[in-house]
Amino acid sequence: MPLTRTPFPQRDDRNPVTVQVEGMSKSYGTQNVLQDVSLSVEPGEIFVIMGPSGSGKSVLLRHIAGLERPTSGTVTINGADPMLAETRNRFALALVFQSGALLNSLSVYDNLALYPHEHTLCSKQDIRDRVMRALRILSIEHAAQKMPSELSGGMRKRVAIARALVMEPQLLLYDEPTSELDPIMAATIAEIIGTLREEYAVTSIVVSHDRDLSLTIADRVALLHQGQVATIAQPDDLKASTDPIVTEFLNPRIDVRNPRFKSLEGSS
Numbered sequence: 001m002p003l004t005r006t007p008f009p010q011r012d013d014r015n016p017v018t019v020q021v022e023g024m025s026k027s028y029g030t031q032n033v034l035q036d037v038s039l040s041v042e043p044g045e046i047f048v049i050m051g052p053s054g055s056g057k058s059v060l061l062r063h064i065a066g067l068e069r070p071t072s073g074t075v076t077i078n079g080a081d082p083m084l085a086e087t088r089n090r091f092a093l094a095l096v097f098q099s100g101a102l103l104n105s106l107s108v109y110d111n112l113a114l115y116p117h118e119h120t121l122c123s124k125q126d127i128r129d130r131v132m133r134a135l136r137i138l139s140i141e142h143a144a145q146k147m148p149s150e151l152s153g154g155m156r157k158r159v160a161i162a163r164a165l166v167m168e169p170q171l172l173l174y175d176e177p178t179s180e181l182d183p184i185m186a187a188t189i190a191e192i193i194g195t196l197r198e199e200y201a202v203t204s205i206v207v208s209h210d211r212d213l214s215l216t217i218a219d220r221v222a223l224l225h226q227g228q229v230a231t232i233a234q235p236d237d238l239k240a241s242t243d244p245i246v247t248e249f250l251n252p253r254i255d256v257r258n259p260r261f262k263s264l265e266g267s268s
């Protein structure tokens, strides 16, 4: 079957985009995972989605990426439906997966060049320039000819971000970009996310458990709790909040005499 070839986004199309989620709910069977979620991400903003495990962060990100249709409500990118390939191509929307999702049989360079190569309106020289620029921004030019199996976890994450950058995206979505990284590598990734906003004028939405990362890089944070938006606030306001949902999330109490996991035993 021939590949679908769509135009590679041109530089002068590029401006950071707005993401609007309005009254969005999502159910799987009888399970209501997201309920009446509304939020608006401004152009060029770094917007972090936090919340306990199972609160619906990844499901929300998948809807913004246009990978799933809401049960009700809407998600739009500059007013357009992200489920349409035309929308995703127009804004060069890029998703950085938790696992990196690199192709193990291709070198780092080829992993980065693959997608633009399939969109042949971009010349070979242009692809090379984009790939090398992305590798340079992430300080991993030396890894261009390495295979993914030769890379550490932190390097794989950087390669995954570089691969997204080759698209010159206007919207970058990150799913747990610092999971499984040591604190120094996590800080490096946080710096990279901040730098990219300047270098690429991109709107960034980051799903993360990492409080330090979130409160350092975010312009605003949305805290999800049981599928609903508990609050949307700037990091300093979040830290100063007295809302019990926020304080329990940011400073969980550890009580060995009354561990939370006992209630899990009871529920099984």
Ligand SMILES: Nc1ncnc2c1ncn2[C@@H]1O[C@H](COP(=O)(O)OP(=O)(O)OP(=O)(O)O)[C@@H](O)[C@H]1O
Binding pocket: 028, 033, 051, 052, 053, 054, 055, 056, 057, 058, 059, 060, 209
């Ligand atoms: N495709 C699916 N089908 C059925 N249930 C799903 C599906 N995807 C997610 N869920 C359920 O939705 C809920 C929220 O999942 P989600 O992955 O968004 O949580 P999360 O906040 O990202 O959690 P974590 O921080 O642990 O990754 C979970 O109960 C999960 O089992």
